[in-house]
Amino acid sequence: MDKYPLVKFFDIAAALQDDKINFQGAELNDVDALPFVSRTARNNGVTGYCEPRDGKVNDGGVITLALDGSTGSTFYQHHRFLSGQNIWLLKPKPEMVGVMTPTIALYLVATIRKAVVAYTYNLSLTKTRLQKVQIALPVTEEGVLDHAFIKDAMSRVRHLDLLDGLPDERYQILT
Template sequence: MNRLSLNDWGWGEFRIKDLFETFIGTNGLQTPTGAYIPKKDLIDSITPRITVRDTNNGIDGYVESRHKNFRVFSNFISVSFMGSAFYHPYEASLDMKVHALIPRNFELTKNVSIFLIRSMKNNTKLFSYGNQLSSTDLPYQRILLPIDERNDPNWQFMEDYIKQEQKIITQKIIDYYKQQIFQEKFDLHGLEDIEWRTFKFNEIFKEIKRGKRLKKADHLEGDIPYVSSTSLNNGVDGFIDNKESVRIFQNNLTIANSGSVGSTFYHQYEYVASDHVTSLTLENADKYIYLFMATIVKRLEEKYSFNREINDRRIQKERLILPVNESGHPHWQYMSQYMQKIEAANINKVLEYMYISGSAGIRDGDFAG
């Protein structure tokens, strides 16, 4: 079977209101949208709350509410006024300035939604930063889609095209990780069969350095991860372009001093550290050693809390329990191999699933002709 191409069919221009539900509101034709609800009226529960955030599928928490403006939608695409767009096959509630694209007269599947979102993002006017797209502007925005013989959107082609791209990506992932497993076969003692010893933080880390304060108003939009005290998204709280009067690190750990105290993450990439995290750097450690150490350092979550922060003095006095070699020194090779073995076991599980399902996720950036 020949590979499907985006050039196989003609393309047509469609307005959002031709494809998705709209209604007549006080300001004219508009798409369904979310609404502001005071935090005191939101109760922790199971319904995803979709906000304008561009990570975690827009989900900012799981809630319920009896507030009159608490609106729930299902099987829709959320579009925020800042340009993020996600597919939600489940029931979800929308915050203010997040709009719901609910299909009219076609079946919205995961694959079709991936195609639609990519096409929407190709509309630079629709998703330009700062455009602050309103629910009354959205119905009149246009997107290009492949069309069938009747000049209608070719939904089946979109479905088949994304399935094809998923299979190609799946095979690349399988080939890569199979090779990884072959490279990581070795015998290893269990954690209970190796000796452990207590060390001070400053005996283990060659550098323990707190990040530097950078006021929100001074953030410059860019591509450098800004790591703060959040427990989500590997601690990344945004992306900035600041290079002066900041502290930049790479290939080490961060531990949150406040906020989500004790949250610990490994950063293989260059990042800017806020004053709410401390950077922990080892001597000549690979990523597997850092991943092992992250699980050990994270145990400080049990000791500290929002009301008891990890300040510079306290962290110097903290202790770690680590596996040691015959000389009584940290057994770095064991830590590295232990994490590699865990990775290989998890890769096996993923490959088994992928072989059975024959599918894998596809990102926006993977969508190409």
């Protein structure tokens, strides 16, 4: 498996962000609440739930990466979310990644975490450094992400079927 620049497969952008104190807190079971993603290395980066605010809601289907704090903490955000400061978004390039299912995303998260493990609080990630990161990926002869290889490799992960059953919305009311 060869290594490729992260930027070949992802666009890197800063999250729409603000300090958590500037958001109205909410309960997990509030249908309007969104997860607040911060620089923690736990719980998919989520440190609570808040009410959405115009201009501060990030789209799901992206990988988040902490620049400092728990530097290099990398997670897949399937649903819309709010973000604290110093969180980068890795937006998959459709022509290179194709459809990023939760299974594909989990594989990519593991690969990216491994690639940024050398960065720490003292040597934090910057956009410039992130643009130089090389990730080991399986690619097809056409040079795009090899979904068949990833699905085969991930087939040995227990309970993986639960990932691809994730609903499109964070909270669904059953009728």
